[in-house]
Amino acid sequence: MRHEKQRKKCLFNRGLVRLAALAVVMGCGVLIATTLRDCAEKEEQMELIQTKIDSYETENAELQRVLDSDDLNAYMEKVALEERGYAYPDERRFYDTTRD
Numbered sequence: 001m002r003h004e005k006q007r008k009k010c011l012f013n014r015g016l017v018r019l020a021a022l023a024v025v026m027g028c029g030v031l032i033a034t035t036l037r038d039c040a041e042k043e044e045q046m047e048l049i050q051t052k053i054d055s056y057e058t059e060n061a062e063l064q065r066v067l068d069s070d071d072l073n074a075y076m077e078k079v080a081l082e083e084r085g086y087a088y089p090d091e092r093r094f095y096d097t098t099r100d
Contacts, residue, residue: 066075080086087093 066072
């Protein structure tokens with residue numbers, strides 16, 4: 001009888017150990033899946049940031065070229081006409097309003 005009690009006690013402990021091991025394995029699996037998903041998101045964000053960095057570097061190189069050429073008047077004229085929408089005093093601009 002004593003042997004049966006020890007055996008039952010031992011089986012109960014083995015069951016708890018197996019249950020705990022299963023919980024640890026499942027927890028690790030969930031943690032790995034979450035980490036992989038986060039890494040993929042961070043890589044996408046890094047690619048977007050790298051694209052922005054590249055465009056800023058290109059813009060900075062163009063601005064540096066303009067500064068080095070000492071032709072600021074041409075650059076200011078280009079910015080005023082293209083980016084700001086300004087026009088010369090005697091210039092006429094026509095806009096197609098039928099395409100709305």
